[in-house]
Every structure is written in C-alpha cells, then in structure tokens.
Amino acid sequence: MTPKLLHLVGAEVGEGASDGGCKWGAQALRERGMVQALKATGRDSIWGDTVTAQPLHAASRLDAIEAFSRQLAMSVERALRKGHQPLVVGGDHSCAAGTWSAVAQVLQPAGALGLIWIDAHLDAHTPQTSDSQAPHGMPLAALLGHGSDGMAGLYGWRGKLLPSNVVVIGARSYEPAEAELLAALQVRVMTMEEVLDRSFATCFDEARAIVKRHTAGWGLTLDLDGLDPLDAPGTGTPVETGIRLADAVQVLAGCGHDPDFVAMELAEYNPLRDFGGHTAQAAMQLVCAALNLPDATCGQSTREPPRTGNQKPVHAAW
Numbered sequence: 001m002t003p004k005l006l007h008l009v010g011a012e013v014g015e016g017a018s019d020g021g022c023k024w025g026a027q028a029l030r031e032r033g034m035v036q037a038l039k040a041t042g043r044d045s046i047w048g049d050t051v052t053a054q055p056l057h058a059a060s061r062l063d064a065i066e067a068f069s070r071q072l073a074m075s076v077e078r079a080l081r082k083g084h085q086p087l088v089v090g091g092d093h094s095c096a097a098g099t100w101s102a103v104a105q106v107l108q109p110a111g112a113l114g115l116i117w118i119d120a121h122l123d124a125h126t127p128q129t130s131d132s133q134a135p136h137g138m139p140l141a142a143l144l145g146h147g148s149d150g151m152a153g154l155y156g157w158r159g160k161l162l163p164s165n166v167v168v169i170g171a172r173s174y175e176p177a178e179a180e181l182l183a184a185l186q187v188r189v190m191t192m193e194e195v196l197d198r199s200f201a202t203c204f205d206e207a208r209a210i211v212k213r214h215t216a217g218w219g220l221t222l223d224l225d226g227l228d229p230l231d232a233p234g235t236g237t238p239v240e241t242g243i244r245l246a247d248a249v250q251v252l253a254g255c256g257h258d259p260d261f262v263a264m265e266l267a268e269y270n271p272l273r274d275f276g277g278h279t280a281q282a283a284m285q286l287v288c289a290a291l292n293l294p295d296a297t298c299g300q301s302t303r304e305p306p307r308t309g310n311q312k313p314v315h316a317a318w
C-alpha cells in the first residue's frame with residue numbers, strides 16, 4: 001500500500017488566544033520549508049488550503065472561532081474525501097475543534113475517532129467555566145460535546161470524541177473546572193508528573209492502545225507547549241518542565257505509518273516568540289519523525305512501526 005498523499009492545511013488563527021501570535025505560525029512554518037522537509041523524508045506532500053480566521057464583523061472571539069471552525073472543517077473534510085492524510089498546521093489550538101470534527105464526520109460510517117492529545121493544558125473549558133473566555137482553552141471540551149454550538153455541534157451533532165477514545169498526555173497547567181469535567185467523563189489524563197515517572201514512551205504506547213481499541217481510526221494533536229520550553233520556547237503559552245524534544249522525536253517516530261492513523265495536527269507555534277527559530281526546527285523534526293515514509297520492508301506486515309531503543313528510560317543512569 002502506498003502511503004497516502006500528505007495534505008497540509010494551514011490554520012491561520014490566533015483569535016482563540018489572548019496573545020494572537022500563533023496566527024502567524026502556519027505561514028512561518030510554510031516559509032521555513034515544512035513541505036520540503038517532509039518531502040525530503042520520502043513522503044509525498046502538498047500544501048492545500050490555508051484557512052484564515054476573520055476577526056472583522058465578529059461580535060466576540062468565540063464567534064470568530066466558530067466561523068473559522070466551519071471553514072477549517074470543510075478544508076480538512078475535502079482532503080480526507082480525496083483519500084489524503086491531513087496535517088493541520090496551526091494556529092492556536094482552537095483549530096482542533098474544526099480539524100477533528102471533520103475527521104470524526106468522515107470516519108463516522110466506519111466507526112469512532114481516537115485521539116492522542118499532547119498538551120501542557122487540558123483545553124477543557126466551556127464558555128461557562130472560562131475566566132479568560134479564550135476559545136483555545138475549549139477545544140477538547142467541545143469535541144467531547146460540551147460548549148457552544150459553533151464549536152461543539154459542527155455537522156449538527158455533538159460528541160465527536162467519546163471520552164474513552166481520547167488520552168491527554170503532558171498536562172501540567174489547568175484549572176479545577178477543566179479537571180472536573182474530564183474526571184466526570186472519565187477521560188484518561190496522563191499528567192506531566194506521570195510522564196516523568198513512567199517515561200513518555202510508556203505513556204504514549206499505552207495511549208495509542210487506548211485510542212485504537214474501539215475506533216475506526218486515530219490521530220494526534222500536538223500542542224507544542226506539551227514540550228519543555230527549553231526545547232520549544234516559541235509557543236502560545238509555555239509552561240516549564242514538559243516533554244523533552246529528543247524523547248518526543250524518538251517516541252513519535254513512525255507513528256503515522258499505522259494504517260489506522262488518519263490525521264495529525266500541530267498547534268500553538270508562535271513565531272513572534274521563536275527567537276533563533278529553535279521551535280520551528282523542533283516542530284519540523286516532530287512532524288517529519290511522525291509522518292516520514294515507512295520503510296518498504298517493514299511498513300506493511302505489521303501494524304506497529306519498527307521502534308528500536310524507545311524503551312530506554314528517560315533518565316538513564318549513564
């Protein structure tokens with residue numbers, strides 16, 4: 001089976017956050033050659049639509065994000081219906097509502113969507129619980145069916161994600177209302193404390209097993225603030241002590257080779273805070289590792305990608 005065409009979709013949105021710098025993330029990564037970098041790994045790639053949030057004439061940030069979510073969902077849906085594999089390049093993380101609503105909608109005849117959500121935050125606020133009213137703090141709640149119609153009810157239905165089909169990894173900065181919602185829904189949250197304790201490799205393996213168990217396909221949404229700011233300082237909302245880049249590159253390597261892997265999303269790259277371009281570099285490394293061309297000799301016969309050395313403890317004594 002030839003790998004699907006990788007279809008990048010730019011999500012130019014910063015209106016979901018208090019600091020709008022992420023709006024320029026997609027364009028910056030495009031100019032830095034993200035498509036060329038992916039092609040260099042052997043993966044056939046195109047940059048399709050770039051969807052831009054329109055702050056004008058919107059009564060509130062939420063209105064702007066709701067309109068943007070519809071537009072983004074249409075672009076992602078088109079890529080999927082062509083048989084391509086979408087890579088959505090954000091943008092603040094409010095883009096997740098549009099991206100994963102489209103993936104869930106297209107997958108629906110076959111079954112449910114599974115999703116691994118790497119993030120320092122829980123993104124599980126609703127307009128009722130959020131002090132900041134920033135929509136980029138709401139997309140996970142929306143996908144679980146909680147929130148405004150425009151974010152949670154795209155395509156006329158709610159619950160794009162069932163709680164048992166999503167795992168959050170790396171959480172370390174959140175508010176009680178978010179933790180309470182996810183706990184009430186019994187969403188598996190692997191906090192950063194757990195990641196440090198058990199290693200990112202172990203956590204990711206367990207998460208992948210969970211999101212694949214009762215689903216027709218699974219994806220990965222990667223908020224760059226899930227990484228340690230030492231490796232990725234140029235994000236919308238950095239939080240200290242995250243997943244180290246070297247671990248993430250090693251563990252995500254080849255995860256997109258799984259025939260059930262439907263889409264990936266990269267969010268919260270803020271070029272205005274990326275002095276020296278280190279965070280862009282980290283973002284490129286991560287998507288290239290996750291989505292590169294599978295080794296022709298071992299990509300077909302097994303559902304798991306070849307992974308050597310991933311089990312090494314994060315804090316090896318030597």
Ligand SMILES: [Mn+2]
Binds near residue numbers: 136
């Ligand atoms: Mn996020």
